[in-house]
Amino acid sequence: MKIPKRLQPLVDDGLIDAVESQLMSGKEAQVYVVRSGGERRCAKVFKEAKQRSFKQAVQYQEGRKARNSRQSRAMAKKTRYGQKEQEQAWLNAEVDALYRLAAADVRVPRPHGFVDGVLLMEMIADAEGLAAPRLDDVTLTAEQAREHYAKVIGDVVRMLCAGLVHGDLSEFNVLLAADGPVIIDLPQAVDAAGNNSAAMMFERDVDNMRRYFGRFAPELLATDYAKEVWALFEAGDLHPDSRLTGCFEHDTGAVDVEELMAVIDDVREAEAERQAPAWEDLDDR
Numbered sequence: 001m002k003i004p005k006r007l008q009p010l011v012d013d014g015l016i017d018a019v020e021s022q023l024m025s026g027k028e029a030q031v032y033v034v035r036s037g038g039e040r041r042c043a044k045v046f047k048e049a050k051q052r053s054f055k056q057a058v059q060y061q062e063g064r065k066a067r068n069s070r071q072s073r074a075m076a077k078k079t080r081y082g083q084k085e086q087e088q089a090w091l092n093a094e095v096d097a098l099y100r101l102a103a104a105d106v107r108v109p110r111p112h113g114f115v116d117g118v119l120l121m122e123m124i125a126d127a128e129g130l131a132a133p134r135l136d137d138v139t140l141t142a143e144q145a146r147e148h149y150a151k152v153i154g155d156v157v158r159m160l161c162a163g164l165v166h167g168d169l170s171e172f173n174v175l176l177a178a179d180g181p182v183i184i185d186l187p188q189a190v191d192a193a194g195n196n197s198a199a200m201m202f203e204r205d206v207d208n209m210r211r212y213f214g215r216f217a218p219e220l221l222a223t224d225y226a227k228e229v230w231a232l233f234e235a236g237d238l239h240p241d242s243r244l245t246g247c248f249e250h251d252t253g254a255v256d257v258e259e260l261m262a263v264i265d266d267v268r269e270a271e272a273e274r275q276a277p278a279w280e281d282l283d284d285r
Helices: 005-012 069-077 080-103 142-161 198-214 218-222 225-234 257-284
Strands: 018-025 029-036 039-046 111-115 118-122 174-177 180-183
Touching (some): 005 018, 005 039, 080 111, 080 118, 142 180, 142 218, 142 225, 198 225
Antiparallel strands (some): 018 029, 029 039, 039 118, 111 118, 174 180
């Protein structure tokens, strides 16, 4: 096929030997099958910000660290330089996440480099060596659903132990490779400890997987790994090999209203005492 304009510099530099076909075109990027390093790989070409339909929501960016204070100020003020740096930070997020998660033994595409907005990475293949399908495109037996669900839960646990939450996990961004599920599409991955929405996103990710696999094995719909795993994470007791039950005991006890009101009164009294000197100073003037 004709070499896409964005891939030509990588061909000229010898990073890509040949472009075989376009694999997909999504809201964030176009993906091509290429020959590189003696094997078939994927080249993910990220679209420019003005061409993307997925918005860089503040919710996803919270907790991401800037390289320096100048970059932070520029991004906060939304200057032209700041917008450029914010765009670069967004693109780098997936690359950084892939290297970080691959090192944590999470099954993601192995990255092979990032040049000028193009991510070279492992091509995920099925048993016949063809591009692996998304979960949304396959039909599973109950046994396969249980097996793959366990694998995905294990990977989201390892991901969380590595400090990340996918943030947009669903059957549309998990591929079914010859060796099982592979998690893809991570530009919106969030910092588990630094993002106030991380718990909500984690629960949404896991519940999406529960509902999907529950189509084929209905008993999985009764599991509650999201709250169980997050409770362990918050307590500092989550490890890649943590034994999980899929159950979570929700607190259904009645609220002690008198005790709650006493706490509120104590807080109000403490706040009044804290502010008292300031009012006294004003009265003296």
